[in-house]
Amino acid sequence: MFELMLCSLLTIFPDYLFRRYVQGKRIGHEINLYTMWYELRWGISACLMLTISLITMIFYFHPSTSSVTAIFRTVTILPETVGRVDEVYVGINDKVAAGAPLFRLDDAQQKAAVETARRQIAQLEAEARVTETELATADGQIQEAQGALQVAIDEYEMKAQLLTRDAVARREVDRLANTIETRKGSLAAAVAKKETLAAKIKVLLPAQKASAEAALAQAQVELDKTLVRAGISGTVQQFTLRPGDVVNTMIRPAGILVPTQAGRGTLIAGFGQIEAQVIKRGMIAEATCIGRPFTIIPLVVTEVQDVIAAGQLRPTDQLIDVQQIARPGTLTVFLQPLFEGGLDKIPPGSSCIANAYTNNHDVLADPNIGTVRWVFLHVVDTVGLVHAMILRMQAMLLPVQTLVLSGH
Structure with a gap:
């Protein structure tokens, strides 16, 4: 409407002044409802062409969209294991800090596993003390075997000397020789037993204790999983969990x-694909939101997604027909407030209307710019005012449209 009124002042109105004061044609006489098109045909045709060109220029160089939302992500409240709820610590709409407990599952089985692992560690520690006692016993057995071996050797040497004088029988000397070998075997067995006990104390029991401690740590982790805590500060929503409910990690979340x-x-705004060459990072933008009526929020474009989400492809076992994904998508643009706290009063999830404005100030400051280009860029920057006025009218009419004209 504004564009049509502006263009009519430059086309239809001068044509009428020419007809009225140069040709002497008056409204209601020569210019009436039936002859208006013929008499003002040049002005009306020029007005339509100029209006269409102006609207195209405005919407191309100063794009607008109503697909603007303060998108936010929620965190699903889920335990890491399946179980029955034993205690609930929070309710709906409660605000929690990071690490605060939310609910606890039945942990009887996990506590039993922890206690079993602790008992296993205690058993291994007791076995280590017993093995140390056996090691001291092995030292005594070694000394005993060494003494018996030395006695057998001394007796053998004495009988061997007597044998040279035929004072003893050879069978007696052979028996003592066999006794020496037996004593050596007993000594070797005692030494081997000591080495086995030492290896058990030094290697086997520490390894078994480390395994038991790892089992205890694993059991403690499983026990800790039964207490579900908040991973981040926030507000609990849709949390209707009660003691006795069974929570499943796949199909039964506890809340949000x-x-x-x-x-x-x-x-986050979705602009038309045709504006992909116009919208750049750093552009100034404005928005008005339903959650904050009668307010224009200055914004700046901080990021422009370099792909169109409508064209994404996920491989399946069927060939994809391009016609199925040919629906035009939008250009995703991220907008942040130009001034600190500009979006503080906007509730997350609010729907908004946004304009982005092309700024050619740097190009116009170039001394080598041509006259035609200079005029064109000035016109482009100037017509942005029309879009800004439209946005302000939308901000004024938005509550009326939402509360009255929508019928809700």
Whole structure:
């Protein structure tokens, strides 16, 4: 409407002045409802062409979209294991800090596993003390075997000397020789037993204790999993869990946690693909939101997604027909407030309307710019005012449209 009124002042109105004061044609006489098109045909045709060109220029160089949302992500409240709820510590809409307990599952089995692992460690520690006692016993057995071997050797040497004088029988000397070999075997067995006990104390029992401690740590981890805590500060929503409920990690979540800063500080807008060459990082933008009526929020484009989400492809066992994904998608643009706290009063999830404005100040400052280009860029920057006025009208009419004209 504004564009049509502006263009009519430059086309239809001068044509009428020419007809009225140069040709002497008056409204209601020569110019009436039936002859208006013929008499003002040049002005009306030029007005339509100029209006269409102006609207195209405005919407191309200063794009607008109503697909603007303060998108936020929620965190699903889920335990890491399946179990029956034993205690619940929070309720719906409760605000929790990071690490605060939310609910606890039945942990009788996990506590039993922890106690079993602790008993296993205690058993291994007791076995280590017993083995140390056996090691001291082995030292005594070694000394005993060494003494018996030395006695057999001394007796053998004495009988061997007597044998040279035929004072003893050879069978007696042979028996003593066999006794020496037996004593050596007993000594070797005692030494081997000591080495076995030493290896058990030094290697086997520490390894078994380390395994038991690892089992205890694993059992403690499983026990800790039964207490579900908040991973981030936020507000608990849709949390209707009660003691006795069975929570399943796949099909039965406990609720939703909305992070404190979720959806605050950034608006995500979807502009038409035709504006992909116009919207750049650093452009100034404005928005008005339903959650904050009668307010224009200055913004700046901080990021422009370099792909169109509508064209994404996920491999399956069927060939994809391009016609199925040919629906035009939008260009995703991230908008942040130009001034600190500009979006603080916008509830997460609010729907908004946004304009982005092309700024050619740097190009116009170039001394080598041509006259035609200079005029064109000035016109482009100037017509952005029309879009800004439209946005302000939308901000004024938005509550009326939402509360009255929508019929809700």
